[in-house]
Amino acid sequence: MSNLDSLIQDLVIANRILAKEDVVDAYGHVSVRHPDKPSHFFIARSLAPDLVGPEDIVELDLDGQPVGDDGRQLYLERFIHAAILAARPDVMAVVHAHAEDTLPFGIAAATKLRPVIHSGSFIGSEVPVWDIAERFGDTNLLVTNLEQGRDLAKCMGHGSVALMRGHGFASAARSIIEVVRLSVYLPRNARVQMNAMRMGGKPKPLSKGEIAARAAGYRPNMPETWRAWEYWANRAGCGDKIGTPHDHSPKG
Amino acid sequence: MSNLDSLIQDLVIANRILAKEDVVDAYGHVSVRHPDKPSHFFIARSLAPDLVGPEDIVELDLDGQPVGDDGRQLYLERFIHAAILAARPDVMAVVHAHAEDTLPFGIAAATKLRPVIHSGSFIGSEVPVWDIAERFGDTNLLVTNLEQGRDLAKCMGHGSVALMRGHGFASAARSIIEVVRLSVYLPRNARVQMNAMRMGGKPKPLSKGEIAARAAGYRPNMPETWRAWEYWANRAGCGDKIGTPHDHSPKG
C-alpha cells in the first residue's frame, strides 16, 4: 500500500472511531493534510463518518475548494479545516464535532473547560470559546465560508482546541492519531470537570508544568499512543486495517 | 415502489430510528399525513415502534377513527396525532414520546426548555408545557380523546413542540425526516441545557435571529438532512430500505 493510500486508510479509520466513540454522529468530520502538497487536504464527501470508506475521500485546497471537482456534495463546514490548516503549518489533522458533553462549556460563560485529567492535558491550560455571533451576528451557527473559518482559527491561536458556542468544537494536532485521541478525551475531561464541580469547591486542574511535561513526553507514534489507536480501531470494527506501528512512523 | 408504499416504508424506518435513538421505548408513536387525503393519516397499530413493519401501519381519520376498521388494537393516544394534524395544515408528521431527558423540564416549572445548541433550534425559542390537569383534573395523564388532543394542540400553537407534564412531549413538522430529527435532538438539547445550568449562571440560548436564520436555511430533503436520515437508518438496521435523496424529493 502506498503512503498516500495508507494515509487515506487511516483517515477512514479515524472517521469510524470518532463515530463509535460518540464524538460525531451524522455530523462532524475529520481531515488530514496532504503529505506532499501541504496546501491540500483530505476529508470525506458529505456523509456520516460511520459510513465513510476510502472511495468517499475527496481532496480540497486551503480555500475549501475541491481539487478536480467531480460534483460530489461537500461538507458545508469544510472551511473550518481549510482555515485551520492554512493558519497552522504545524497542524496535520483537524476534527470538527458536536460531542454532547463539550457543549455545556460553550454556553456557560462563567466556567472555562480546563484539563483536569492526565488524558485531557493536550487541550491546553484553558480552552477558548468562539462565539460566531460576536463578529457575524445572527447566523445559522455553521461555519460556511473562509472568513468565518479564519475567525475561528484565530480564536484557537496556537492551541489545540476551540469550543464553538451552541455548536461544538474544533481540534487540531500533528497527526490523525493525535487529533482522534484529543477529540475522544475532550468530552471525558468535560464530564469529569462537570461532576467534580457539582460536588462543590474548585476542581484542581493540571498545573502548567504538568501540561508541559506531558506534551514534552509525547510522540504520536509511541507505543502508548498506538495502543489506543489499535484499541479504538478494533472497537470500530477496523482492527484488521490498521497495519503495524512501524507503518505509521514516516507519517509523523 | 409507489409513492404511498415509499411513504409507509419511511414511516416504518422512522419507528425503528426513534427506538434505536432512545426517543421511544415500548411506548411512543410517529404518524404521517396521507399525501392525497389530507384528512387521513398513517400510524402503527398498538405495537412497540421497534417491532413495526409495513403490515402494521393503519390509516386513521382526523377523529382518530380507523378507515376500514379491521379490529386491530390502536394506540390509546392516537388523538394526539389526530388533533395536531387537524389543527395544523402545515404539519405532515407528528411524534409523541416519553424521551427521558425531556421529562425534567415538564415538572420543573421554574425552568423553560430553550434551544441552546444549533441542532435544537427547531424547538422554537421556548417550549410550552401542557399540563393535562389544568383542564381535565385527575386523569391517568394519557390523551385518550379528541378534546384532550385539541387542548394539547392549542398549547403547541404554531410551534413545533409541546412538553406534557409528567408524561412526555409531542412534536410536529413538515415531513417525517424533519419530525424525527427534531425528536432526536430534543433530548440532547435538554441534557446540554441541564448540564450547563448545573455549572451555575444562565446558559446562553440561541438568539431569535439565529433560530430564524436556521429555519430559513432548512429544507427537509437537503443533503445535510439526508445525511442524518441515512446515518440513523443504518444504525437502526434499515440502511438498505431508504432509497436515495431523489426518491424523497416529491414528499416535501
Place this chain on the structure above:
Amino acid sequence: MSNLDSLIQDLVIANRILAKEDVVDAYGHVSVRHPDKPSHFFIARSLAPDLVGPEDIVELDLDGQPVGDDGRQLYLERFIHAAILAARPDVMAVVHAHAEDTLPFGIAAATKLRPVIHSGSFIGSEVPVWDIAERFGDTNLLVTNLEQGRDLAKCMGHGSVALMRGHGFASAARSIIEVVRLSVYLPRNARVQMNAMRMGGKPKPLSKGEIAARAAGYRPNMPETWRAWEYWANRAGCGDKIGTPHDHSPKG
C-alpha cells in the same frame, strides 16, 4: 405447554428482561407465587439473572426453604421474597434489585422518591426507605433470614416498593409482567426526579388522584402492558418465547 411451564417460562423471560434493562446485574432476583399452592413460590437458584433458564428455577416455601431440596445453591436473600409473599396475599410476584439510580434515594434521607412521571405512578405517592440498621444494627446489609425479611415487608406495608438503604429495593405486584414494569420504570422515575431537582425548585409529582386514576385503569394483561412485555422480551432475545397475550390471560 402447561400453565405451570408457561409461568416458569415467563419467570425466565423476566430474569432476562431485568438483566437487559440494567435493573439487575450479577445480583438481584425475581420470584412468582405458585398458582396452585399459594404458600410456595418459584425463583432461580443462585445464578445471575441473565443466565437463568427453565432448569434453574427452584420451588421454595414461605419460610424460604426449598421444596424437594436437591442441594443447589440458593440466593442468600430469598427471605425477601418469602416474607413479602407471606405478608401480602394480593402479591403474586416480587423483585429485589440494586438498580443504580434508585440507590441515591436510599441514602439521601432528606428526599423522598415520588412518582413524577406517569409510568412511575405504580410506586405509590411516596416510597418508604427501610434501613436494616434500625432493628438489626451492624450487618452485611443483606436480608439473610425471615425476621429481617418480615421487617422489610412491614416497611413496604400495602405499597408496591420499599427502598433498602445502601443496598437496593424490593418491589411487589399482582403479576410477573407488572412487577417487571414497575422495576424497569422505577430507576427512570428516580433519574427524572433527580434531574428536575437539580434545576432548582420542587418538581411536581403526580397527584393522589392521578395515581388512583392510573391504578384504576390498569390491568396486567391489557394490550398496553403486553406491548411493553413484547418489546422488552425482544430486546432481551426472548421474543420467540412469549406466546400471545391470550396465553397470559388466566394468570392474572
Place this chain on the structure above:
Amino acid sequence: MSNLDSLIQDLVIANRILAKEDVVDAYGHVSVRHPDKPSHFFIARSLAPDLVGPEDIVELDLDGQPVGDDGRQLYLERFIHAAILAARPDVMAVVHAHAEDTLPFGIAAATKLRPVIHSGSFIGSEVPVWDIAERFGDTNLLVTNLEQGRDLAKCMGHGSVALMRGHGFASAARSIIEVVRLSVYLPRNARVQMNAMRMGGKPKPLSKGEIAARAAGYRPNMPETWRAWEYWANRAGCGDKIGTPHDHSPKG
C-alpha cells in the same frame, strides 16, 4: 490445565471483564502475583486489556523488570503493581485504571469517596487520594519508576484503594476475582455518592461495623462472588473459559 495456566487464563478473563465493564479503555492494567514465586507477578505486555490473550502475559519481578526479557514493550506504569505487591504480602492482585466516575473524587479535595452501597464496602471507610505532585512536582502524572510506585503504595497503606489525583486509581485484593469486583463497583459507588450529594444533605455511608461485617463474611470463592465472575465473564465473551468454582478453590 495446570494451576499456572489456569491462573493466567483468569488474568486474561480479568482483562476482558475490566474492558467490557468500562473500568479500563486502551489504558489500565491488572496483575496477579506468581503463586509459587511470591516476588514475581504476571501482567500483560503493553496492550489494551480488551485485546489481551494468554500469549500476551509476561512475568515481572518486584522491581518491575521482566523475567527472561524477550524485548516486548511493557506498560510504563508497571511500577504501580511492583510496588504494591512488594509492600503488601497479603495482596495477590492489583488493578490500575482511569475509570471515569472515580476521577471527580481525585480532584475535588473537599469530598472523600466513601462506601455508600453494600457492594462498595470493600473500598474501606474512606479512600485516600494520592497526589503525585506532592513529592514529585510537575510530572506527566504517570507512575514511571519504583520510587513513585512506593509512594503510592504508602498512601494506600493497609487499605484496598487509593485514588490518584487527575489520573485514576489503584486497587489491591487477595485474588483476581476480588480485585475485579472491587474495581467494577468502585465507579458505581462513586456515581451513587455523587447523585446523592446533588440532592442536598450528607449521604449516609456504611458504618464501620457494616464494613467489618461485610469483610468478615467474604471469601473470594464463595458462590455469591463466583456468580458475579460467571456473569461478567459471559458478558465479556469468555463464559466458556472460566471453568467451575471448584477449579478456583486452591487459588484463594
